[in-house]
């Protein structure tokens with residue numbers, strides 16, 4: 028009999044990747060969860076074979092219903108939707124944590140559940156003794172601790188998945204996308220509140236890697252339950268990434284480092300949130316991603332299976 032994976036965020040980047048990976052996997056059915064079953068992405072998932080159901084992470088009862096009979100659940104929350112619709116960073120984090128707790132409580136009430144994958148991030152506050160808080164990391168991390176303390180049975184079935192920086196941000200994250208600077212003789216410039224030498228863990232193509240990792244996490248439960256897994260197959264500096272962007276696009280590039288204050292002055296609250304993350308990242312010369320988690324080699328993921336930074340930009344060339 029087929030098993031079912033219920034996927035939160037199936038119409039988006041991480042969940043979409045998980046849904047597509049399991050649609051291809053023998054013995055699995057995909058239940059794609061969305062607020063709007065008639066969106067184009069929901070209809071596409073249905074045409075590819077997913078069962079598309081409606082639920083909202085603000086409504087725990089809808090999640091309990093959507094998880095019914097599922098063997099596995101992939102759960103993600105979207106801090107940025109709250110921030111870009113006017114909530115402050117702390118309000119966004121509080122809303123995100125509330126949604127994450129509803130997801131976890133609903134999963135803990137699902138008697139058929141064997142594996143819960145919760146897409147999270149590490150605590151910036153915790154890693155820096157409170158010196159560099161970053162709400163879109165810290166509120167997710169608080170939920171990690173809460174699952175361990177308040178839902179121990181769910182913790183025993185949970186893999187905490189930590190995603191690195193998406194290469195795809197170069198195509199679609201408004202404050203990070205390079206742009207042609209007037210008067211610069213055709214240079215494509217990235218304005219950044221961190222030095223070009225600062226490094227960050229990078230996730231590989233976000234449309235592919237979460238699905239690949241989730242497939243292997245579920246294939247190796249003895250290794251992954253109750254554990255953290257990073258999707259950070261590369262650690263790159265921002266200067267290196269812009270250089271690769273130049274190679275892929277054939278454009279001349281320029282890296283314009285500005286202060287956190289100036290970046291915030293231009294980009295507002297989302298700018299401050301990004302700048303704070305990068306300032307936190309500067310405290311870790313090897314990248315902050317590796318928190319003693321299970322490696323891709325342990326998971327049995329081969330290097331030719333995950334599209335890295337350069338390959339991802341090549342596939343996104345018409346959106347850069």
Ligand SMILES: NC(=O)c1ccc[n+]([C@@H]2O[C@H](COP(=O)([O-])OP(=O)(O)OC[C@H]3O[C@@H](n4cnc5c(N)ncnc54)[C@H](OP(=O)(O)O)[C@@H]3O)[C@@H](O)[C@H]2O)c1
Pocket residue numbers: 035036037038039040041042060061062063066082083084085103104105106107108148163190191192193196200
């Ligand atoms: N950008 C990066 O480099 C990076 C790196 C690591 C982690 N992250 C984290 O990734 C998360 C976002 O994930 P993503 O990139 O996959 O987002 P995304 O592509 O914007 O997709 C968001 C998904 O969440 C669903 N969703 C949002 N609110 C919902 C609700 N109330 N109820 C049910 N579903 C809801 C949406 O579904 P519908 O609209 O169809 O309902 C959509 O499928 C953020 O929290 C961010 O911090 C980002």
